[in-house]
Each structure stands twice: as structure tokens, then as C-alpha cells.
Amino acid sequence: MIVKRANLTLWERLFLPTLLGGLQVTGKHFIRTVFGGKAVTMQYPEQKWVVPEGYRGAPYLVRDQAGDTKCVSCQLCEFVCPPKAIKIIPPGDSSLKADRANAEKTPKEFEINMLRCIFCGFCQEVCPEEAIFLQRDYSLTGETRDEMIYNKEKLLALGGTHAGVQKWKQKLEEAKGQETFPVKD
């Protein structure tokens, strides 16, 4: 697009209207701020921003209503994470136990490097178990880099409980209910 610039008149070229206009605008704001108390600044640590509903802050792990870790260490979040902030150590073949109220698999360790995390929410979106949620914390601080790598314990403590369909428990109950293949205890 070509914007045609109008030729300035002599009066305009003297720069005076611009000066006066600038003075008027700045003066208006000056007076409004100093005498009207209309400053828009938020005094951060004392005044805090009200985080809106649905805000995407730091991702934390959640437990279900029975207090079980929901994460099954499928590592999809690790895969999808754009800044590679998530690191999961799968359990390995620690047990062959299948028939328990929760899934066979649960992470041995789950780390989110909050220095890398960009709060994009892909982990929450990709999670098939509804085990990770972006919550409302946005100002995470620490004195060392290590401190900013949140481990499973910390993430679970911060994440709290998210009630939902307990699909593994439901499966187990279904399996227990059927006549053939009674589930061993």
C-alpha cells in the first residue's frame, strides 16, 4: 500500500503546531497522572495481578481422587515439549503386577526444568491420562538452576488433585465383575 503524504503548509513546516500538540498531549497526561492519580502501574509484589480463569501457568502433575499418581510415564509430553523441558525416567520392568487399581506403569522420575518451560500447554494437550495441567503459578523463582528443576515429588505436591474418570480402576472393576478370567489378587 502506498500512502500519499500531504504536502505541509508553511505553518505546519514551522513545526509549531506539532510542538504545541505535543505539549498539550504530554501536559494532559502529566496532570492526569500527578494530580488525578491515574497511573496504570501495578506495584507488583504488593499488588498482584488476578490470574484469569484458564490461564496457562506452570505445568504440574496431579493425583486422582484416590490419591494415586495419574501419570503413566507414556512420555508423550517429553516428546511434544518444544523446549525439551520435560525429562521422564520410565520405571523399567520393576514389577509384572498388572492387576492393581492404577496403571501398570508409573514414572520413576519426572522432571520439568522450569527454566526451559515456556508454558505452552502442549504437555497438557497431549496427555492421554489427564495427569498434567498448566496451573496458575506464573512467577517461579529459585536461587540455583538445580532448584528450578522440579522433580516428581514437588510437581505432585504443587499440582494437587484433579478428580476425573479413573479409567484404570474402572477397567479393573469390570474385569473383576466378569465370570471368565477372574482377576487374581
Add this chain to the structure above:
Amino acid sequence: MSSPAITTEAKPAAPAPPPPVDKIKIKVDGREIEVPKAMPNWEGKLEPTTMLQACALAGIDVPHYCYHPKLPVAGNCRMCLVEFGTPMMGPDRKPVVNEDGSPKIAKQVLPYEPGTPRGAIGCATPISPGMEIYPSSPATKQMREAVLESLLINHPLDCSICDQAGECKLQEYSVEHGQAQSHFVEMKVHKPKAVDLGPRIVLDDERCILCTRCIRFTKDIVGDDALGIVNRGSYNTIAAWKEGAFDNNYTLNTVDLCPVGALTSKDFRFQMRVWFMKETKSLCTSCGTGCNTIVGSREEKIYRYEPRQNDAVNSTWMCDSGRLNYKWIGREDRLKDVLVRGQKSTWAAALKEISEKLTKAVAGSVGIVGSARQTNEELYLLAKLAKKLGAVTDSVPRVGQADKLLVSADKNPNTNGARFTGIAAAEMGSNLKKIADGIRSGAIKTLVVCGEDVTKHGIGADLLAKLETLIVSDILPNDTTAAAHVLLPGCAHVEKRGSLTNVKGRVQKFIKAVEPKGDARPEWEFLHELVHNVTGQNGFSTIEGLFNQMTAEVPAFAGLKWAELGDTGKSVSI
């Protein structure tokens, strides 16, 4: 060492179709192609070409679960159903023709419902002249959707905890051919999970689609009829004849064969998701067979070996013992530092010292013990060094138990390489005694040992103590490395590149999968430097150049080129 004639087309296990085969014309998706009338089956015997093979020749993949080119055809999964038609015959036994003169095709329909197309399974239906196959028609697609839906009726959909996720045919075909929703609203049948099938195999019965690949493999390929199907109808389950009794040296192949996540490896179970794996083409070094493998690694850690198809060597299989023989690579006590008389040193300093020692050595005062576990290139460099020094050389033989399928009695992966390059004595191991005697008499003052623990092979610690210089290169610590004056840390084969010659004379190459640990360096790199320092000859500092130089100088390898080895290698006569 016999004549160096190359037989590039060695006797393949599954022979290619013999040249003069009858060809017949068929149409696939309306396109006319000529296909051989007969093709080799899983045993390599000629059998009439099937629709699935014909479609593959036409460049169209027909989805399938139970069909496997190296297994007998079972035809029970029904996934490869395709719509097809044959030329219509009149009552006079003459083909009916259309107005334009082309033969009229009768599409197969249900006998009691002529409006509905009737498919046939591609894997077991032979083609006939003039046949038309429609692998992309709407009817075929509908059949696939329906078959997939029925296969998924009792599937637990627990991909998030399933080790197969990422390389699962159910997932792949669900994306390509499946529907988002199922008509099945009843309660699913819940079958046992995490069943202990054998010492290395876990079975999840819920995920099984009963394709019977595992049963056919263990019965027909291995000859261990350990698996079968028990119970009826929806309650069909795979079972071993006794719980935990599925135990032969090839069980883990069923994990590869299983198109879904029913059979999983205990070793790999819940270790890492497959989509993180970096896959590198490599070789198995556990015996002389030299099975082709794929190394799955992530972040410099090896998680698994998988067989790679090479019909001249291992078909698509490998043994469990070779497959699980990778853990030592990541062992904590790996040699990581260059040590000169027990003190940590640098490569430059150590190589300088060795070069000076060897240059000054009197002819005949040096013994070299190579290893038939080293690559052709490394043995070739050692041989050059030996020639210059007039050294007595040998390597250590390893003999074990062979089996009928893959495992070789020769437990060295490169016996032929050691013989071709002249490192091994005519009878491998016979020179070890000579070296021992030489040390005892004081004739041999310097010993170079690569990758072997000579204390277990006739040159005891007392003899090693008599040596003026003992140069050892190895990967893991042992009694010989403990006695070494100069210790050079070497690499496992997954940490370097090179080639090996298997018991049948197949020269195959392998590629680096992970970085060496600590200061360790590929043996050929520092041997190359040593040869340069001691003999003054210039060599190649790349593996390609080195290999090509070797094939020019070693008659047994004559004519081979690194670039021409390809993924499956070339055979030389032995």
C-alpha cells in the same frame, strides 16, 4: 586362504525367483502389470503368486497382520481382504467380451446377496490370468474398516502404557483405515494382563489380535512348539504349554513379529518409548554368524538390538543371547582413561611413547596378540605393524555350541578377517604358545595385546611381568589390562565404524550408534597413527579409505569397495 574370487550373488537363503518364470497379466487398480506366476514362499519354495504379493509388485501396500513373508500363511486376521474380479466365462466356456472388445470382468459378490462385493484375503488367494484386483476401491476400504473395528472390539486401548506404541500396526492401520468410533457398546472382555510367558517374554492377552505369528514362528522356524491358543471365542488366548515355559533362544523374535503390543520383551519393558530411539544399522558380534541388527539408542545409551533383514545371513531373525548382549557397553567399569604405567595420560603422550618403543624394537622381539573380535581394518593395520616389526602374531579362538538356525560354533565375529589379514596363525591360537615361549626365553620383550585377556590363554601374569613393555588396548578391565604398561581404552562396535567378515565369508559393515565413553577412541584410529609413526607409511584416516586400501592389499578382500558393501554386505570366498 583360497582364491580371492568374489561371489557377489552368494547363495541366498531365500532364492530370488529363477529367471525364466511364466508371467501373467493382471490389473491392479485398473493398471495392467505383468507378475510372475509363482513366487517363493516362506521356505523359499515356489508357490503361486498371491494377490498381496501382486499388489506389492504393483507398488500398493495391502494392510495385513497375520501375513509375514518369512512365515507360513495362516489367513486368520482378514485385514488383507481385497475386492477382486475374474474374466467372465460364457456358457460356451468362452470369455465374455464388452462392446469394445475387452474381456468382461465378473466382480466377486456374495452368493446369497449379489449386490454386495465379496472380498478375498490377499495373502492366500492366488492370482489368475486376467484377474483384476481393487485394493483401493470403496468396497475394499469398507471391508478394512469393518475388520479393524472387529479386531478392536476387545482391545484395551492402553497405548499410553504399551511398549509397542509407536511401532504398532493397530495404531498405524487405525490412522490409515480406521474409524473414530466403534459400534461396540457392550462391555469388553477383559483378559489377563502381564502374563509371564517365558523368562524373556511378557504377554498381555487383552491386546492380542490372535494373528498366530508367534505360534507359527516358534513351531515352524525354531521347531519349539511351545505356544498355542486356548479357550474359545472371545476368550481365545495365547498360552505357553506351561506357564513361563516359552523358553528357547529365539523367543524375542516373537516380540518383533507381534504386530500389536501383546508380546513384549521383559528386557525392554517400560525402559523407553520407541519413538525416542535413534536407529543405527549395525551387526551382532556375539558369534561368527554376524546377524544384521538395528541398534536402538537414545542420548548415548543403548536400549535394544533388533534384527535387520539380510536374507544372505539371518533372514529377519536373531537369537536372544545375541540380542541381549549389549549391557556391558554401558558398564560403569569401562576403561575410560589412557594409562601409562598406571598414571593417567593423554593419547598423544602414550602414542608417542609406544611409537618410540616399537621403532627401536629389534626385529623378532615383538609379539602381537590380535583379536578376532576386531574389525577387518584394525586387523589389517595390526598386520602392517607386525610385518614391519617381524612380530609373531596370533589371535584367540573361541569355540562354543552351534544350533540349527543361526548360532555359530565360532564365537568370534571376525575369525575370517583375522585369517585373511594374517594376524591369526594357520591354526588359530597355535602361535600363542610360541609367544609364551618367546617371553619365557626372553626373545620377546614387547607384547601388544588388542582386546583379549591373554592370561586366560596361556600367557600368564608371571610371563607378562617379564616383559619390558606390555601395550594393551581393551574395552573392559581384566588381568591383562591390569598388568599393562600402556593401556589404551578402546570402543565397542556400536561406538565406531568398521567391517567384519562372518563365518561364511560375508563382509559386512556397521555404523556408529553412540559416542565412545570417556577418552576411549576407536582402535583403528590409533592403530593408524601407530602404523604411520612406526612404518612411515601414510594411510587413510577415514574408514572408507582404509577399507579400500585394505581390499587393494589383502588378496582375500580384492575388489571390494566400502561404498559397494551396502547395508547387507558382500561375500568373499573362504
Add this chain to the structure above:
Amino acid sequence: MEAIKQFFSGLSWEQEFVIFTTLKVCIVLFGAVLPIVAYAVLVERKVSAWIQDRVGPNRATPFFVKYLPVVGPILVRLGIFHPLADGLKSFLKEDFTPAHVRKVYFWIAPAIAVVPAMLALAVIPFGSKLGDQKMVIADLNVGILFTFGIISLGVYGLVLAGYASNSKFSFLGGIRSSAQMISYEIAMGMSVIPIFMLVGDLNLSKVIAYQADGAWLVFKQPIAFVIFLVAAFAETNRLPFDLPEAETELVGGYHTEYSSMKFALFFIGEYTAMIAASAMMVVLFFGGWTLPFAGLNESATTFAMGLAHIGIFVSKMLFLMVVFIWVRWMLPRFRYDQLMDLGWRRFVPLALVNIVLTAVVLWALHPK
């Protein structure tokens, strides 16, 4: 008291000169200029904040402030303690010298940027008399020439900084500043010629005396004032002529690679130059320390009147500094070609015309 009087009366003329000049330099520099610089920065930050609907600096709080009733919170809100914190910070920050710089020039450039601006203050008469002492450090009879001579040295600091930093941003900043300052030096110099044509003397005290007798020169020479004002903005690298720094294009211009106290010296230099320019304008156009009523036009006879004169001078100067600051938040930056166009093609001819005009008028009024 008697002892002090005795002590001074016993001194020779030279001794007295040395003592009082040192005293004046110290008081002006450390008692006035540096505090004004520090608080000008605060005013700059506060004014910019208020114009932009913000609160501005209001955090720095020394421990004792909480014991002050009423006044304490107000002082904190005004950010009175920020300049102290800023100064302390400048000293405590890491003084980083990048590896790629030319070290000698890199080190002397900040000093060269500060010293001329401070030297220019020497000839400014900032009051009439305090006791027997004239309130001017050096009452030179070539005052204005001295000022111009010294002020033009300031550009070396900037050019040297741009060159020594060995960075493209600094380099561009240095080039721009040299071109800009040299261009406007000419317009500025020519703009004040009519004043001295009217006054008939180059001594700045005489200029003030001339204005005390008649009207302020801003009314007699408005064109000269406008040219001088604009040129002063350009000379001090203030918006709308801050091209050598131009944060949006050149990161920081000539001081991109500087940190800690070296960076602070550039800052001090810039603000001292502002003070010098404001003081020059007060002297040349606004009657210096005089006010045309209450008998303040006369040289001071009492101590109190001397102080009042200094107060008047400082007030006028501070007013002009506020103008400097305010304009920064009012006008956008000029483009480089516009800057050059304005300097060479508008102001230089205008200043020449003004000289001729003044000459003609003087000739018409006082034909000899």
C-alpha cells in the same frame, strides 16, 4: 570570625585567588553540578513516568526513612533516594572491558566526554557577588569563545568511544555524533554573533550587565534564541536529536560497550552538557542572575542578595533543564537526513540573515 577576617586580609592577591577559585570550583562541581546531574536523571525518570501514566521510581528506601513521619513516605514515593542508589550501583557494578576493544582509547573516552562539559561551566557567571567575590569561576573577557572552544572538544569523547569499542553500533553512533555536533556547532556559533554585536563585548558578565539595563535578549533576538535552543539540543544529543545513541537502532550508540562507572561518566557528561547549555542560555538570553524588579537588577551589596541572585540563576537554569527533559517525551527522533537538512539548509542561512539584519538595524540606529 575576626581570626578568619585577619587570615584573609593577610593573604596576597594570588593566594586569595587560588583559595577562592578552588573553593568555587569545589562548591560548583560537587555542591551543584553533580547533585543537579543526579537529580536531573531522577526528574527525567519521574517526568517521563508521569507523562506516560506511570508511577516512576519509588522503591529505594534507606533504613532511617521509616522513622520519619509523613515526610518519609512522600520522599520515597518521589524517589528522592534513587539517585543515591544509582550512584552506588554505578560504582559497584562490574567494570567490564570487552576483549575486542582498543583499551587505551576505551578508557580515556569517558573522561574526555565529561571534562569539556564541566570546563565550559567555568566562565558562567552564576551570581553577582557574595561578599567581595564575583560569582564566576573565571571571569574571562573572551568567555563565549572559551565556551565554544571547549564544548566542541566534547565530540572527541564520543567519537573515540565509538572507535575504541570496535563494535558496529558504537561505530555508527560515533560517526553520527561527530557529523551532528560539527554541523550544529556552526549554526550555534553564528546564532550568538548578533548578541555580541548588540553587547559589544565577549565577557559574559558584560552580557548580563547589558540585559540588566535593558530588556532580556530573548526578546531582542528571538531568532537567535530559537537557533541556539535547537542547536543546544543537538549538541547535547538530546531528543529529538539523539541519533548518536538512538536506542531503537543502535542499542546504545557510542556507549553500547560501556558498563559501570565508565557508562555513568557518559551519563554525567550528557547531563553536565545540558546544565552548561541551560546556563549559557540563561546568561545569553534570560538575563543571567538578574530579575527586572525588586532591585535585583543591581549587583549584590549584601550577602542575602548575593544568595538570591544565585537562586534566581539556578531557578532559571532548572526551568530550561525541565524544558530539555519535557521535549524528550514530546517529540520523536529526527531522521538523519532531516537533521542535516535542518542544520545546514535552514539554520545556517537563517543565522546569517539574522546577523545581517542585526547589522542593518544597528547601523540604522547608530549611524556614525
